[in-house]
Amino acid sequence: MTGPAKKFNIPLISRSGQDITPLSDERLRELAQKLTAEERHVMLAQGTEPPNCGGVLHTGAGVYVCRLCGLPLFSSSAQFESHTGWPSFYETIDPEHVRLQLDKSHGMIRTEVRCRRCGSHLGHVFNDGPAPSGKRFCMNSVALELKENS
Ligand SMILES: [Zn+2]
Secondary structure (H helix, E strand, O other): OOOHHHHHOOOOEOOOOOEOOOOOHHHHHHHHOOOOHHHHHHHHHOOOOOOOOOOOOOOOOEEEEEOOOOOEEEEHHHEEOOOOOOOEEOOOOOHHHEEEEEEOHHHOOEEEEEEOOOOOEEEEEEOOOOOOOOOEEEEOHHHEEEEEOO
């Protein structure tokens, strides 16, 4: 094997012990096949789902993982009722598991939240959240999957 890909063969491990090495295009395409049209629209084309459509607003305790690649993103213990209709969290499970980037679309300046490993669009983060962080991670429920504690 030659070329630039070879240089990135060392796995990137987050502080919480997850492999956050960016996925190859081939692996992303493979994983994307399991998504529904709505999930694909939100996660791969930066769409936003209508509020209150999500199945993860009122559920049990557990860890929310990326719907596409399974990376743990939020704990249900950091979830709060924001009355926005989107699942909201005041912190991530590990700051290294998300990538924040400036989003100037739709005439607004917002901070977009993407999955660090697969690059999928998850939602946005705002500075009007509750203590202790003051952050509000406003997520699309279709981008998340709850793994309930057993
Ligand atoms: Zn992911």
